[in-house]
Amino acid sequence: GQQLNQSPQSMFIQEGEDVSMNCTSSSIFNTWLWYKQDPGEGPVLLIALYKAGELTSNGRLTAQFGITRKDSFLNISASIPSDVGIYFCAGQSGNTPLVFGKGTRLSVIA
Amino acid sequence: DTGVSQNPRHKITKRGQNVTFRCDPISEHNRLYWYRQTLGQGPEFLTYFQNEAQLEKSRLLSDRFSAERPKGSFSTLEIQRTEQGDSAMYLCASSLLVAGELFFGEGSRLTVL
Numbered sequence: 001g002q003q004l005n006q007s008p009q010s011m012f013i014q015e016g017e018d019v020s021m022n023c024t025s026s027s028i029f030n031t032w033l034w035y036k037q038d039p040g041e042g043p044v045l046l047i048a049l050y051k052a053g054e055l056t057s058n059g060r061l062t063a064q065f066g067i068t069r070k071d072s073f074l075n076i077s078a079s080i081p082s083d084v085g086i087y088f089c090a091g092q093s094g095n096t097p098l099v100f101g102k103g104t105r106l107s108v109i110a
Numbered sequence: 111d112t113g114v115s116q117n118p119r120h121k122i123t124k125r126g127q128n129v130t131f132r133c134d135p136i137s138e139h140n141r142l143y144w145y146r147q148t149l150g151q152g153p154e155f156l157t158y159f160q161n162e163a164q165l166e167k168s169r170l171l172s173d174r175f176s177a178e179r180p181k182g183s184f185s186t187l188e189i190q191r192t193e194q195g196d197s198a199m200y201l202c203a204s205s206l207l208v209a210g211e212l213f214f215g216e217g218s219r220l221t222v223l
Binding site for chain 1: 114116143145150151152153154155158166201203210211212213214215216217219
C-alpha cells in the first residue's frame with residue numbers, strides 16, 4: 001500500500017526560527033495536504049496543494065507540491081509558541097482516501 | 111458551530127462491551143470518513159460514505175466494527191466486543207469535493223480496560 005515518510009520525526013527550535021519539514025511517498029499523489037494537530041484534538045487543515053510544482057502560503061506557512069508528485073514540503077517562518085504541535089502530511093491519488101504520514105512533532109522554546 | 115461534531119469525546123469501557131460513536135458532518139458535505147489514530151501515529155483510514163452509501167472499507171475494519179449513515183447525514187461507528195487493542199482516537203471527517211480537503215472533528219477517544 002501507499003506509505004508516506006515524514007521527516008524529521010521531531011524538532012526543537014527557538015522562537016523566531018524558521019522550520020522546514022518534508023514528506024515523501026512511494027507513489028504519485030494528485031493532492032497533498034498539510035494538517036496540524038494539538039493534543040486531544042482532531043487535525044486542522046493548514047494548506048491544500050493540487051498541482052505539481054504548486055507553492056501555496058497561509059500566513060507564515062508555505063507548502064510546496066514537489067514536481068515529481070512524490071513529495072511535499074512545509075515551511076514555517078518566524079516560529080511562535082503557538083506553532084507547537086504535530087504536523088501531518090497527507091496525500092491522495094485519484095479517488096482513494098487520504099493517506100497520512102506519522103507526523104513531525106514541533107516544540108518551540110521561548 | 112458549523113464544524114464536524116463527534117460524541118462522546120471520551121469513552122472508557124471494559125473489554126467485551128459494545129460502544130457507539132456518533133459523527134455529525136458539516137451539513138453540505140456529502141462524504142463522511144472514519145479514521146483511527148493511535149499514539150504516535152497518523153490517522154489511519156477505516157471507511158467512508160458518499161451520502162448513505164458505504165463505498166470503501168479498510169482491512170483495519172474487522173467484523174466487530176460497523177458503520178452506518180442511514181439518511182446521508184450523521185454517521186455512527188459501533189465496535190462490538192471491544193478489545194484492549196481498540197483503544198484509540200476515532201476521528202470523523204467530512205468533505206465536499208471528491209478529491210479534496212477533509213475537515214476533521216475533535217475525535218472520540220476510546221479506552222478499553
